[in-house]
Amino acid sequence: MSHAIGTTGTSYLDAPHGLASWLLTKDHKRIAMLYLISITIFFAVGAMFAATIRAELATPQGDLLDSDMYNKIFTLHGVVMIFFFLIPSIPAVLGNFLLPIMCGTKDLAFPRINLLSWYIFIAGAIITLAAVFNGGVDTGWTFYTPYSSIASESSVTVAALGVFVTGFSSILTGLNFIVTVHRMRAPGLTWFRLPLFVWAIYATSLVMILGTPVVAITVLLVAAERALHLGFFDPTRGGDPVLFQHLFWFYSHPAVYIMILPAMGVMSELVAAVSRKQVFGYSFVAFSSLAIAVLGFLVWGHHLFVSSQSIYAGLVFSIITMLVAVPSAVKTFNWTATMYKGSVTWESPTYWVVGFMGLFTIGGLTGLFLATMGLDIHLTDTYFVVAHFHYIMVGGAIMGYLGGMHFWWPKMTGRLYSEAGAKASAILVFVGFNLTFFPQFLLGYMGMPRRYHAYPPEWQVLNVLSSAGASVLAIGYLLPAFYLTYSLIKGAKAPANPWGAKGLEWTIPSPPPTFNFEDDVVVDEPAYNYKPAREVHVG
Amino acid sequence: MEQQLEASTLGMWVFLVTEVMFFGGMFMVYILYRVLYPEAWVMGSNHLNVTLGALNTGVLICSSLTMALAVRSAQIGSRSGQVVNLILTIVLGSVFLIVKYFEYAEKFEHHLVPGPHFDMSLPEAPHQQLFFSIYFMLTGVHAAHMVVGIGLMLVILTMAMRGRFSSSYYTPVEVSGLYWHFVDIVWIFLFPLLYLLGAHLGAH
Ligand code: HEM
Ligand SMILES: [Cu+2]
Numbered sequence: 001m002s003h004a005i006g007t008t009g010t011s012y013l014d015a016p017h018g019l020a021s022w023l024l025t026k027d028h029k030r031i032a033m034l035y036l037i038s039i040t041i042f043f044a045v046g047a048m049f050a051a052t053i054r055a056e057l058a059t060p061q062g063d064l065l066d067s068d069m070y071n072k073i074f075t076l077h078g079v080v081m082i083f084f085f086l087i088p089s090i091p092a093v094l095g096n097f098l099l100p101i102m103c104g105t106k107d108l109a110f111p112r113i114n115l116l117s118w119y120i121f122i123a124g125a126i127i128t129l130a131a132v133f134n135g136g137v138d139t140g141w142t143f144y145t146p147y148s149s150i151a152s153e154s155s156v157t158v159a160a161l162g163v164f165v166t167g168f169s170s171i172l173t174g175l176n177f178i179v180t181v182h183r184m185r186a187p188g189l190t191w192f193r194l195p196l197f198v199w200a201i202y203a204t205s206l207v208m209i210l211g212t213p214v215v216a217i218t219v220l221l222v223a224a225e226r227a228l229h230l231g232f233f234d235p236t237r238g239g240d241p242v243l244f245q246h247l248f249w250f251y252s253h254p255a256v257y258i259m260i261l262p263a264m265g266v267m268s269e270l271v272a273a274v275s276r277k278q279v280f281g282y283s284f285v286a287f288s289s290l291a292i293a294v295l296g297f298l299v300w301g302h303h304l305f306v307s308s309q310s311i312y313a314g315l316v317f318s319i320i321t322m323l324v325a326v327p328s329a330v331k332t333f334n335w336t337a338t339m340y341k342g343s344v345t346w347e348s349p350t351y352w353v354v355g356f357m358g359l360f361t362i363g364g365l366t367g368l369f370l371a372t373m374g375l376d377i378h379l380t381d382t383y384f385v386v387a388h389f390h391y392i393m394v395g396g397a398i399m400g401y402l403g404g405m406h407f408w409w410p411k412m413t414g415r416l417y418s419e420a421g422a423k424a425s426a427i428l429v430f431v432g433f434n435l436t437f438f439p440q441f442l443l444g445y446m447g448m449p450r451r452y453h454a455y456p457p458e459w460q461v462l463n464v465l466s467s468a469g470a471s472v473l474a475i476g477y478l479l480p481a482f483y484l485t486y487s488l489i490k491g492a493k494a495p496a497n498p499w500g501a502k503g504l505e506w507t508i509p510s511p512p513p514t515f516n517f518e519d520d521v522v523v524d525e526p527a528y529n530y531k532p533a534r535e536v537h538v539g
Numbered sequence: 540m541e542q543q544l545e546a547s548t549l550g551m552w553v554f555l556v557t558e559v560m561f562f563g564g565m566f567m568v569y570i571l572y573r574v575l576y577p578e579a580w581v582m583g584s585n586h587l588n589v590t591l592g593a594l595n596t597g598v599l600i601c602s603s604l605t606m607a608l609a610v611r612s613a614q615i616g617s618r619s620g621q622v623v624n625l626i627l628t629i630v631l632g633s634v635f636l637i638v639k640y641f642e643y644a645e646k647f648e649h650h651l652v653p654g655p656h657f658d659m660s661l662p663e664a665p666h667q668q669l670f671f672s673i674y675f676m677l678t679g680v681h682a683a684h685m686v687v688g689i690g691l692m693l694v695i696l697t698m699a700m701r702g703r704f705s706s707s708y709y710t711p712v713e714v715s716g717l718y719w720h721f722v723d724i725v726w727i728f729l730f731p732l733l734y735l736l737g738a739h740l741g742a743h
Contacts (some may be wrong), residue, residue, distance in 0.1 A: 213561035
């Protein structure tokens with residue numbers, strides 16, 4: 001790209017110091033750091049709940065927690081992980097940090113609103129935490145009615161309000177990204193020269209602004225129903241509890257794409273960089289993000305196969321669900337094609353890429369099992385579903401997030417970390433992950449229901465395997481906390497472009513100066529304009 | 540400056556899309572139960588005060604007009620025009636809320652508020668209660684939007700009084716005007732859907 005590496009200008013980290021300068025910052029990079037710190041804390045909290053669940057399930061009897069406590073723990077695990085970690089993770093951290101730089105601009109369109117979204121996020125988290133200290137919530141992260149609206153005696157109202165508030169943070173972030181991509185691109189940076197990460201974040205933002213308001217109003221209705229006895233979901237007053245499921249999944253199925261699309265965007269960047277090659281079928285990958293975003297809104301009924309939904313509706317939802325698999329498969333195919341014949345180098349990001357592709361494929365294929373109505377009737381609400389969505393969300397989304405963090409860490413912090421540590425972590429996560437969740441497919445197939453704290457002794461072997469895997473996984477996740485923190489103190493200074501990658505972010509110093517670019521950026525070439533590092537001979 | 544205006548306007552439009560989805564969720568609830576319980580819907584609608592509803596519709600249409608005039612005054616750089624029209628908009632918005640207050644009070648008096656005190660002697664009472672649940676949710680959330688709108692207008696008004704806007708910079712007036720019109724349009728949907736249903740279907 002025609003932009004020279006800037007030499008002067010203090011980095012955004014060194015600019016003014018002091019807590020206030022961080023808490024009142026309008027710099028998208030500092031806001032990204034605020035998110036990074038907060039979601040890392042939430043991840044740790046969510047992981048602690050997960051560890052408690054696996055500890056309880058190591059034995060068939062409920063000897064660690066009673067059923068009531070167990071309900072509260074898995075609910076908090078779900079709520080924290082989904083609303084406070086997975087949904088904000090890549091968009092709010094990597095998206096905030098990279099999107100303006102990748103668009104060749106100084107900041108997002110609305111820097112003040114960007115800061116506001118972080119505060120709203122924290123406010124939502126505090127309200128939700130208040131629910132925890134107020135006795136906890138036992139409905140599951142899905143808040144299904146009528147249990148949540150009339151029966152449960154736990155703090156559903158407060159938790160629902162917390163989720164409602166957090167939703168606005170997501171909406172405002174999405175709005176900021178959309179306007180930035182539309183209006184702030186540097187001259188010459190046409191839509192089809194945008195990095196695929198930007199396309200993915202753009203598609204994600206569309207889902208955020210179209211879906212989040214619906215879940216917001218849905219949880220508001222539940223809260224109002226509890227507080228004012230309104231009866232929307234109460235069958236004794238003519239209300240329809242299944243209506244809640246429709247409204248909830250109209251958001252929450254697309255929400256799974258809020259979690260996975262950004263990870264797919266990260267993968268496209270990483271695959272190109274580690275293969276030193278233009279992404280195979282660039283425009284297919286770009287449009288498949290939009291296709292996923294659109295189709296994602298049409299399939300929510302596959303969560304209602306066993307509700308009162310008509311069998312014909314089920315059939316239609318089943319077929320459309322299978323259609324979503326197509327754009328996902330397009331992406332996987334294109335990444336593989338990019339790596340094949342590419343000059344792949346085995347640096348630490350490559351390990352996360354390969355791990356992602358393996359886990360995501362298993363997760364996606366098992367989705368097809370669930371999308372088949374007849375099979376789902378057997379598998380629904382069993383550990384098969386639990387394994388499916390963890391393969392996608394933990395195996396896919398978190399792998400993508402960690403891969404992205406490792407790839408852009410030198411850019412964000414200006415420091416290099418231990419490659420050996422990173423490779424060890426990626427391998428431990430991959431092994432630990434499969435050990436944890438693969439047995440759950442078998443358990444689910446054998447009929448073990450989700451959300452129970454005790455089970456027949458025959459299932460203990462697989463459960464112990466799963467709990468043991470969770471410990472390996474935990475070590476895999478803890479490792480980066482050490483070598484990344486260590487890199488901040490003792491790590492070697494990172495050059496502007498440690499991976500030899502293409503993209504505007506690699507043309508500016510690490511860490512970037514406050515206003516990103518010294519002079520105006522003009523783009524005159526497509527994304528990923530790599531020259532092969534070495535000739536590849538095939539055949 | 541040009542880019543700033545375009546960005547803010549696009550931002551507001553995107554925000555209004557989220558608002559459409561937000562109200563859309565409640566409209567889905569409305570449609571579902573209206574199809575399930577048409578009788579109760581008509582009867583519930585007959586308990587609403589069409590006169591006050593119509594009055595409020597008129598009030599809001601006038602406020603949309605004064606809002607449009609405020610934007611126009613900003614464009615042509617007339618400070619007094621902005622101030623007068625913004626004040627009128629705020630006053631009309633407040634009138635709307637006051638009328639709403641009287642309407643709500645009437646519902647409390649006649650035991651038409653869902654909950655333990657609902658008048659269970661009405662025909663189709665349980666389902667009418669559902670109608671009133673939706674009535675209070677929709678109009679309540681709309682009223683909350685009015686309150687936000689009035690707050691926004693107060694901010695714009697103080698900025699206008701300080702002469703912050705000129706014919707080359709009036710983005711905040713224009714963008715908050717979009718919001719105000721949107722809230723008015725929502726009411727234009729709510730009024731027939733809630734108030735005129737009984738009259739239209741003619742059941743008593
Ligand atoms: C690509 C990202 C995906 C993510 C993040 C994801 C996530 C999830 C989650 C969280 C659940 C469980 C919800 C709950 O009850 O708590 C779920 C269930 C389900 N998923 Fe996926 N999924 C993805 C892809 C797919 C695909 C590609 C398909 C089909 C081709 C699919 C089909 C299903 C079905 C049918 C269920 C419902 C199963 C049941 O409740 O019985 N999913 N998914
Ligand atoms: Cu789904």
